[in-house]
Amino acid sequence: MFTSADIYTVTDFSRKPAEHIKRLNESKRPEILTVNGRAAVVIQDAESYEKMAALADYADSLLKIRQAVDEQGRDLQDFRQEFETKHGIKP
Structure with a gap:
């Protein structure tokens, strides 16, 4: 279900939220956000x-x-x- 391309750091997300939101809306694939190298949350588009x-x-x-x-x-x-x-x- 997930690939390494779906994994990002929380820091990356907080620096480039618009980029992540655009990718989420286009790909319809959830992203895993990590903290200190460990999965912390999963985000996905509303639809x-x-x-x-x-x-x-x-x-x-x-x-x-x-x-x-x-x-x-x-x-x-x-x-x-x-x-x-x-x-x-x-x-």
Whole structure:
């Protein structure tokens, strides 16, 4: 996921923030910022962050549905088909 090209020092970021922001917006790749040679923070553009957050929410929803279905002893595929039919969702 990360390459050495994605790693910068916090000092470099603080000296050239506009350069980093431009690169983040163009590449859509996160950057790792280091302090004393160790990873300290990860930064990314807002659009990529929003997509990542939406995917995390979706995954969390699926996990909660799976847990609820398992607790009720229903097969997930049966539940999904019933849910899609009930709500007019076409797979």
